[in-house]
Amino acid sequence: MEKVIQELIKFRNERDWEQFHNPKDLAVAINVEAGELLELFLWKDAKDAKKDKIKEELADVFAYSLLLAEKYNFDVEEIILDKIKQNGIKYPIDKAKGTAKKYDEL
Amino acid sequence: MEKVIQELIKFRNERDWEQFHNPKDLAVAINVEAGELLELFLWKDAKDAKKDKIKEELADVFAYSLLLAEKYNFDVEEIILDKIKQNGIKYPIDKAKGTAKKYDEL
Amino acid sequence: MEKVIQELIKFRNERDWEQFHNPKDLAVAINVEAGELLELFLWKDAKDAKKDKIKEELADVFAYSLLLAEKYNFDVEEIILDKIKQNGIKYPIDKAKGTAKKYDEL
Amino acid sequence: MEKVIQELIKFRNERDWEQFHNPKDLAVAINVEAGELLELFLWKDAKDAKKDKIKEELADVFAYSLLLAEKYNFDVEEIILDKIKQNGIKYPIDKAKGTAKKYDEL
Numbered sequence: 410m411e412k413v414i415q416e417l418i419k420f421r422n423e424r425d426w427e428q429f430h431n432p433k434d435l436a437v438a439i440n441v442e443a444g445e446l447l448e449l450f451l452w453k454d455a456k457d458a459k460k461d462k463i464k465e466e467l468a469d470v471f472a473y474s475l476l477l478a479e480k481y482n483f484d485v486e487e488i489i490l491d492k493i494k495q496n497g498i499k500y501p502i503d504k505a506k507g508t509a510k511k512y513d514e515l
Numbered sequence: 516m517e518k519v520i521q522e523l524i525k526f527r528n529e530r531d532w533e534q535f536h537n538p539k540d541l542a543v544a545i546n547v548e549a550g551e552l553l554e555l556f557l558w559k560d561a562k563d564a565k566k567d568k569i570k571e572e573l574a575d576v577f578a579y580s581l582l583l584a585e586k587y588n589f590d591v592e593e594i595i596l597d598k599i600k601q602n603g604i605k606y607p608i609d610k611a612k613g614t615a616k617k618y619d620e621l
Numbered sequence: 622m623e624k625v626i627q628e629l630i631k632f633r634n635e636r637d638w639e640q641f642h643n644p645k646d647l648a649v650a651i652n653v654e655a656g657e658l659l660e661l662f663l664w665k666d667a668k669d670a671k672k673d674k675i676k677e678e679l680a681d682v683f684a685y686s687l688l689l690a691e692k693y694n695f696d697v698e699e700i701i702l703d704k705i706k707q708n709g710i711k712y713p714i715d716k717a718k719g720t721a722k723k724y725d726e727l
Numbered sequence: 728m729e730k731v732i733q734e735l736i737k738f739r740n741e742r743d744w745e746q747f748h749n750p751k752d753l754a755v756a757i758n759v760e761a762g763e764l765l766e767l768f769l770w771k772d773a774k775d776a777k778k779d780k781i782k783e784e785l786a787d788v789f790a791y792s793l794l795l796a797e798k799y800n801f802d803v804e805e806i807i808l809d810k811i812k813q814n815g816i817k818y819p820i821d822k823a824k825g826t827a828k829k830y831d832e833l
Contacts, residue, residue: 410516413595420599424606425613429664432569433561436553437663439576440758443549444656447542451649452641452827455539463538464589467580468598470545471591474576483570485577489519492574493526500530507531509770535770543769546652550762557755558721558747615664622728625807632811636818637825644773644781648765651788655761659754667751675750676801680810682757682792683803686785695782697789701731704786705738712742719743 410485414475421476435477442469516591520581527582541583548575622697626687633688647689654681728803732793739794753795760787 421427446466449458478485499512508515527533552572555564584591605618614621633639658678661670690697711724720727739745764784767776796803817830826833 410592413592416596416599420602423608424611426611426615428613429615431561432564433556434664436549436556437659437755440546440549440553441656441660441663443542443546443576444653444659447546447649447656448653450539450542451653452646455537458538460587463583463587464594465598465601467583467589468594470549470576470580471595472598474573474580475595477569477573481566481569483573486516486519488570488574489577489581490522492571492578493522495571496526502529505530505532507534509532509535540770543649543765547762547766547769550759550765553755553762554759557759558752622804625804628808628811632814635820636823638823638827640825641827644776645768648761648768652758652761652765655754655758655788659758662751662754667749670750672799675795675799676806677810677813679792679795679801680806682761682788683807684810686788686792687807689781689785693778693781695785698728698731700782700786701789701793702734704783704790705734707783708738714741717742717744719746721744721747 410475414479417472417476418479430476430480432477432480435473435480438473439470439477442466442473446470516581520585523578523582524585536582536586538583538586541579541586544579545576545583548572548579552576622687626691629684629688630691642688642692644689644692647685647692650685651682651689654678654685658682728793732797735790735794736797748794748798750795750798753791753798756791757788757795760784760791764788 421430446463446469449462449466475485478488500515504515505512527536552569552575555568555572581591584594606621610621611618633642658675658681661674661678687697690700712727716727717724739748764781764787767780767784793803796806818833822833823830
């Protein structure tokens with residue numbers, strides 16, 4: 410993933426866009442892109458959503474998420490593995506198995 | 516990143532959650548988590564947002580994004596690099612440098 | 622507001638769209654439109670956002686919110702007044718005055 | 728609706744919160760609340776979502792939408808009726824009837 414992050418930063422710097430990329434606007438950008446991704450599923454079943462478009466919008470979500478992680482010097486793999494560990498406590502297998510309930514309703 | 520994806524799938528399968536993880540609901544989940552991330556910046560400057568919470572919510576955005584990518588067998592690095600290439604055409608350096616305008620206004 | 626709701630329903634029914642307007646997809650639509658509204662503020666100060674576009678996207682947020690309220694037979698004025706009352710308890714004036722903190726941090 | 732708007736403004740002013748309510752943060756707030764509303768439908772069918780919670784989260788979406796409209800002195804009924812008119816052109820009945828396609832695919 411390191412190579413991808415370097416490409417994203419190169420793209421940003423070549424356009425002198427770092428001035429716009431404060432963490433708050435990056436979080437806004439993630440939401441905007443997540444909304445565009447979601448639109449592809451609006452009024453339809455998942456199977457009718459267009460895979461090619463999903464690929465593009467999901468790539469945008471990843472791109473801004475990586476740029477936000479980079480702002481805070483987060484190691485992406487590490488923060489996900491940490492969160493999985495945390496979620497393991499919130500959602501113990503014996504209670505969470507087969508149910509979509511939120512942890513505070515288990 | 517392959518290891519992280521395997522951990523996410525293991526976590527999901529141990530809880531028998533694949534039944535809930537259709538692509539539409541995963542796109543919904545990405546939006547829900549993106550909203551929780553955004554809330555950390557609400558009514559404040561980026562510098563006052565809590566880094567520890569950002570780490571957790573951003574991890575959730577990544578987690579569901581990776582699970583959605585996995586559903587479609589997308590190679591995450593590849594789709595981001597493809598999108599960077601595409602954006603290079605939409606945002607040529609000489610036109611896009613130093614401006615936050617959208618491509619259709621350049 | 623009753624007149625507006627009737628116009629929204631007429632518009633929907635003339636196009637035979639009620640079949641798509643289940644509550645989950647309406648909630649998805651609200652998020653999609655909220656994202657489009659948010660995009661108008663991306664990378665910029667509020668004063669540089671385009672008022673004409675804000676008008677349109679905000680109208681869309683209202684439209685789907687009204688259609689969702691109608692699905693559940695909610696009285697819009699009533700549910701907002703109820704929520705204000707509830708928030709008055711969560712955010713007592715003496716504690717909440719002048720601070721943007723969330724209720725669980727007051 | 729005028730009465731509700733006055734109540735929202737009273738609630739805000741009693742807490743001296745106007746300082747935080749710039750249009751960009753209000754748009755952020757709408758997204759945060761829209762995300763909380765959407766979460767109520769996550770991993771489930773609409774029929775299994777909790778009506779009481781939907782009422783509360785939808786009220787929040789309305790509240791911030793009204794406060795944003797007030798910032799720009801928009802007449803809410805007017806902007807929705809204008810948008811319905813505009814959508815009538817984008818989605819002519821004969822083309823749009825019975826299909827969930829976006830206007831650019833009709």
